[in-house]
Each structure stands twice: as structure tokens, then as C-alpha cells.
Amino acid sequence: MVISLYIRCIAVAAAAVPLAAPTPAAAGASSRTHRFAPAPEVTVSFALAKHRVSGEIIRFASNRVAIVRSRNGTLRLRADGQYTRRLAAPRHRRPRVVVRLSGMSGKVQIRVGRKTASLSGTFRAESAVAVRRRSVVALRIATSDGTTGPGASPATQASPAPTLVPPASVPRLFAPDSVWNAPLVPTVPLDPSNATLVRTLQNTVAQNIAAGWGPWIGTDGTSPLYTVPADQPTVRVTLDAGAWNGALQQALRAVPMPRNAQPAAGPDGHLTVWQPSTDRMWELFQARRMADGWHASYGGAMANVSRSPGYYDASSWPGLSQPSWGATATSLPVIAGTIMIDELKAGVIPHALALNIPWAKPNIYSWPAQRTDGQSTDPNAIPEGARFRLDPTVDIARLNLPPMTRMMAVAAQQYGMIVRDQTGHAISFFAENPAQYGTDPYTSPGGFYGGPNPSAVLRAFPWQCVQLVRMDLRTAG
Numbered sequence: 001m002v003i004s005l006y007i008r009c010i011a012v013a014a015a016a017v018p019l020a021a022p023t024p025a026a027a028g029a030s031s032r033t034h035r036f037a038p039a040p041e042v043t044v045s046f047a048l049a050k051h052r053v054s055g056e057i058i059r060f061a062s063n064r065v066a067i068v069r070s071r072n073g074t075l076r077l078r079a080d081g082q083y084t085r086r087l088a089a090p091r092h093r094r095p096r097v098v099v100r101l102s103g104m105s106g107k108v109q110i111r112v113g114r115k116t117a118s119l120s121g122t123f124r125a126e127s128a129v130a131v132r133r134r135s136v137v138a139l140r141i142a143t144s145d146g147t148t149g150p151g152a153s154p155a156t157q158a159s160p161a162p163t164l165v166p167p168a169s170v171p172r173l174f175a176p177d178s179v180w181n182a183p184l185v186p187t188v189p190l191d192p193s194n195a196t197l198v199r200t201l202q203n204t205v206a207q208n209i210a211a212g213w214g215p216w217i218g219t220d221g222t223s224p225l226y227t228v229p230a231d232q233p234t235v236r237v238t239l240d241a242g243a244w245n246g247a248l249q250q251a252l253r254a255v256p257m258p259r260n261a262q263p264a265a266g267p268d269g270h271l272t273v274w275q276p277s278t279d280r281m282w283e284l285f286q287a288r289r290m291a292d293g294w295h296a297s298y299g300g301a302m303a304n305v306s307r308s309p310g311y312y313d314a315s316s317w318p319g320l321s322q323p324s325w326g327a328t329a330t331s332l333p334v335i336a337g338t339i340m341i342d343e344l345k346a347g348v349i350p351h352a353l354a355l356n357i358p359w360a361k362p363n364i365y366s367w368p369a370q371r372t373d374g375q376s377t378d379p380n381a382i383p384e385g386a387r388f389r390l391d392p393t394v395d396i397a398r399l400n401l402p403p404m405t406r407m408m409a410v411a412a413q414q415y416g417m418i419v420r421d422q423t424g425h426a427i428s429f430f431a432e433n434p435a436q437y438g439t440d441p442y443t444s445p446g447g448f449y450g451g452p453n454p455s456a457v458l459r460a461f462p463w464q465c466v467q468l469v470r471m472d473l474r475t476a477g
Contacts, residue, residue, distance in 0.1 A: 031130045033061065038125035039143035040347030045098045046136040048073075048089055057135035060101055061128035064397075065108055065121075067099060069135070077110045077119055080397075084110060084117035097136075101126060106403045122397060122406045125347035172350075173274070173281070173335065178310035179368040180336050180351045183414050184469065186392040194468040200380050201388065204357065204427055205463050214426030215461075217454040218356075219442055223270035223283065223327070223334045224262065224433040230277035232256035237284065237294045247320040251301035255282045257294060263287040264433055269296075270327055272335040274305065281305045283334050285327035300325035300333065310336060311368045328421045329373035330365065330384045337420055339431040341441055344404065344448050349411035352387075354420040356428045360384045366471035373422055382419060387469045389416040394465050404448045405460045416469060429458070 036042075044058060048069075056078075058067040064080040074086040075097065087110065089095060095113040101123055102108070109118035129141055174180050191197070208214030234254035239245070256275050263269040263284070271287040274280075286297035302308055303317045311332050312325040327334040337354025360374035361381035369385025390396070390413035401409060408429070417429075431448075434440055442449045449457055 031132050033128050033130045034139075034141055035128045036141065036143055038062075038127040038346070038348065040123075040125050040345065041100070041102045041143065042126045042129070043098065043100045043142045044129055044139070045096060045142075046139045047096060049134055049137050051134045053132060053135040055132075057132045058099070059130045060126050061130055062126050063101065063121075063123050065101060065123070067097075067110065075110065075112055077108060077117065079108055079119040079121050082119055082121075084119055087112040087115050087117055122399070122401050122403070124397075124406075124410075173305060173333075174308045174310045175306060178308060179418065180310045180415070184389055184392075184416050189470045191386075191468045191470045193471075196380050197382050197386065197468050198388070198466050200378070200382055201357070201427075201466060202463055208426050209459060211425075214428065215458040216426050216428045217339075217442075217449075217457065218428050218430045219433055219440075220435070221264050221266040221268065221270075222338060222430045222433045223264050223272045224436055225335050225338070225340075226258050226261055226271075226273045226436065228256045228258055228273060228275050230275070232258065232275065235294055237282075237287075237296050237299075238292075239299075240295050240297055245298075245322070245325075247322065248299065248301070248325060251317050251320055252282065252296070252299065255294070260436065261289075262435055268327070270334050272333075274335075276305075279303070279305050279307075281333070281335075283327045285334075299327050300331070302333075309368070311370055313370070323370040326370075329371065330420055331370035332368060332385075332418070332420045334420075337418060337430065339408070339429065341432045341434065341437075344407065344431075344441070347403075347407060349407050350415075351411065352415035353408060353411055353417045354430050355388065355417040356421045356423045356430075357382055357419055358423050358425050358427070360419065360422045363476045364473055365476065366473050368418065369420075369474075372476055375422070383471065383473065384419050384422065386419045386471055387416045388419075388466050389413060389469055390462060391465045391467055394462065396462075399462055401460050401462070402450055402457060404450070404457045408457070409462055412466075 052073065054069050054071045056066045057069050066078045068076055068078050070086065073089055075089050076086050077084045089097065089112050098111045100109050106122060107118055107120050109116055131139060205215055235257045237252040237255050239249045239252065255273055257273060261271060263271040269286040269288060270284065272281065272283045281302045282299065284296040284299040288295050300312050301317050308316065312321060313323050314321055316325065323331055325331060337352055339349055343349045359376035359381060360372065361376055361383040362374040364383050365372035366383045366385035372384045374381065374384055390409055392413060396406060396409050396413060431442065441447050443452050
């Protein structure tokens with residue numbers, strides 16, 4: 001029996017949900033805006049000026065968050081139309097006021113002296129703070145990516161919401177116009193089978209939840225990504241008996257494998273090595289280190305990662321590569337669509353998400369997949385390579401999602417979710433394997449999941465708002 005967990009998808013055009021009416025802190029001549037790189041956590045501290053200014057005195061420009069001062073001098077936070085209780089701020093002592101907005105925890109808190117008040121919500125990466133002139137003194141703004149103060153570049157109005165651009169520290173795999181990095185046009189047509197296949201996906205989600213095994217976010221079994229320097233020593237990776245592709249063996253003759261490299265847990269044993277200095281990437285299937293060196297059952301290699309369309313084809317390793325390369329059954333790179341830890345820290349996932357489904361359609365796949373291992377007997381099965389997205393008219397900010405769910409929903413709306421492979425029984429997304437870092441940022445206290453596993457993240461995902469982009473179907477040769 002399928003449990004019905006879907007409610008009506010509330011589609012609201014962004015223009016139909018205006019920001020709060022302009023206030024002095026957001027109005028030109030009476031405010032000063034301090035800009036900084038988008039950050040998921042921002043702390044603003046200050047003292048109140050002697051001049052008693054009432055109304056909105058500070059505003060976080062990318063979020064519906066403001067600090068409001070009443071005529072009697074008390075302070076409170078306003079977030080998306082909700083207010084905290086009032087906190088007294090005596091003029092004769094001028095206590096330090098500290099406000100912290102965190103997209104990671106989904107909370108904004110104000111502290112006046114020893115008293116605190118807070119509100120919960122869904123907050124995007126912040127990039128500017130507008131301050132009403134003559135309202136505060138000794139202003140300091142600290143972010144998770146750096147610190148700025150009153151000398152920051154001034155502006156006359158609050159900045160718009162930041163676009164999904166990764167910070168410089170986050171690896172950017174594949175070409176900007178690749179299937180993973182190119183944003184979807186809001187008007188891209190839907191597939192004629194949209195209603196049928198979306199229902200298949202939603203029913204599978206419901207079955208997973210009823211059985212208690214999904215949907216899931218793979219980490220330990222996800223391919224680790226080892227980013228290596230130019231001088232990393234190379235090793236030969238031997239393709240074992242049954243790995244018939246001699247051309248791939250040539251591409252694996254000199255792989256810059258780190259000494260501490262460990263394949264992902266599980267039978268697939270995935271492992272990915274990326275060397276930005278040479279613009280090359282190698283991925284392995286069933287990788288293992290043996291007495292005589294590294295071995296694998298299959299894999300792929302790219303000699304032009306920064307120009308790659310995001311899948312293996314004849315241009316991936318000139319003179320050698322074939323569309324059948326790759327550690328997945330679609331020839332979509334196994335690291336593609338993986339949510340990276342630095343992206344979660346930044347509050348931005350600037351690419352499409354990889355989505356694995358159980359029992360894909362056999363013999364038929366959709367570009368960008370290059371092949372398929374689908375085995376379903378269901379006539380309404382989903383082909384590998386299919387690209388889902390969230391309805392572009394949905395205002396995600398109004399869905400009140402947990403922080404990681406919100407980041408995933410925004411990426412799914414702007415870039416989509418590409419069916420990369422087939423699983424045994426559960427729908428799965430993928431996040432970076434943390435084994436090489438010696439810590440688990442997902443399930444630890446205060447981690448990205450907000451609990452011991454990703455169930456809360458994915459049950460809150462707006463599956464009811466999913467659509468299927470028009471497919472380019474191919475028949476398996």
C-alpha cells in the first residue's frame with residue numbers, strides 16, 4: 001500500500017511575494033550598506049547611538065530580517081513578519097548588542113547584555129547589511145568567510161539576493177555550460193510523460209518512507225574526491241581480468257593517487273582523483289589496493305575536465321575515450337551531482353543534483369546518459385538520464401524548509417536533478433564522502449542533517465512540486 005504524503009504544491013511567482021516595504025534602513029540617503037561575500041553565517045555587533053532613532057535600524061539585505069527599535073528604546077528582531085519579545089536597552093549603560101543569523105541552524109538570535117531572544121526560519125546566504133545612519137556606533141560585521149567593519153564599501157541600497165555562484169574555495173567540476181552547471185531556463189518545456197513519471201517518482205518516495213529505508217543521502221558509499229597537487233606521484237592502476245577495455249588501461253597507466261586514498265565503502269568501491277593543474281580526472285569502479293599496487297574493475301578518465309560537457313564521450317580523453325567509459329552505468333561521472341561539504345558550509349549548491357532511483361526503465365535512456373542498466377518491468381518506469389526539477393514558480397522561501405533541505409530545493413529548482421544510476425531499493429542523493437577528513441559533518445551535533453540520519457532532510461523536500469523536463473530518449477544499442 002502506498003502512503004499518500006503529498007499536499008498541493010503552492011506555486012507563487014517570486015514577484016508576487018514582495019519584500020517588506022522600504023524602511024529608513026533600506027532607503028537610500030538615510031542608510032549605509034556594508035557588502036561582503038555571501039556567507040551562511042553573519043554576526044553583527046554594535047552599540048546604540050545616543051540619538052534615539054525608532055523603527056528599523058539594521059536590515060539583513062538578502063533575508064527578511066531586521067532589528068527594530070521602539071520609541072521607548074527596546075529592541076526586537078523581525079524575521080519574515082514574526083517578532084521576538086522586546087529586550088530592554090538602557091541608554092545610560094549602552095550595552096553591546098549582538099545579532100547572529102545562521103542559515104546552517106535556521107535561527108537568528110539577538111543578545112542585549114545577558115538577555116537573548118531568537119526566531120527560527122529559512123535563511124539564504126547573506127551578502128550585505130544595511131544600517132540606518134545615526135542609529136548605531138562601533139559597528140562590527142563578522143562572517144563565516146571573513147570579517148568586515150564600518151569601512152566596508154558603502155552603497156545606497158540593499159543588495160539583491162545572491163545568485164548561485166560557488167565561493168572560490170569550492171571545486172568547480174566540468175564546463176560552466178555542462179549539463180551539471182548550466183541553469184535551467186524557467187520556460188524549458190516539460191516532457192509529455194511529466195504527470196505519469198512524476199507520479200512514479202512520488203509513489204517510490206512514499207514507498208521508501210513507508211518501508212523506513214529512504215529516500216536517502218549517500219555519504220560513506222559515495223565516491224570520495226581527492227584533489228591532488230601538480231607534483232603528486234603517479235601509480236599504475238591495473239584493470240583486472242574481465243575489464244576488456246585496453247584503451248582505458250592506457251589512461252590509467254599514471255594516476256596521481258594520494259598515499260592516504262581509500263575507496264568508498266560498499267561493493268562499488270568508487271574513487272575519484274582530480275588534478276586541477278593538469279585539468280585531468282580519473283574515476284574507478286571497485287578500486288582496491290593490493291600487495292602489487294592499485295586495481296580496479298572499470299572506470300573512466302577525463303583529460304579536459306574544465307571543458308567537459310559533464311559526461312564521457314569521444315572527446316573525454318582524445319584518441320582513447322569511448323562513451324562507455326565511467327564508473328556508473330550511464331557514463332555520467334560518479335562525482336557529478338555530489339553535494340560538496342564546502343558548498344553546504346557556504347549555503348549554496350551551484351549545480352544539478354545526482355539522483356539514483358530503484359529499477360530504472362530498461363533499454364531506453366535519456367541524454368545526457370550515454371547508456372543504461374535499467375531492469376524494471378514497470379511500463380511507467382523512469383529512464384536513466386531523466387532530469388527532474390522543482391516548479392520554477394514555487395517560492396521556496398515560503399516553504400519553511402530545514403537549512404539543508406532548502407539548499408537542495410534551490411539547486412533542484414535552478415539546475416534540476418539528473419537520474420545518474422540505478423539503486424537496489426532506495427531513492428538516493430549524494431553528498432561528499434567525509435572519510436578523508438576524519439570527521440562526519442552530517443550527523444554530528446549541529447551537523448547538516450540536524451539529526452542522526454538524512455530522513456528529516458528528505459521527508460521535508462517538496463516532492464509534491466517536482467516536474468520532469470522534456471527528455472531526449474535514446475535506445476540502447
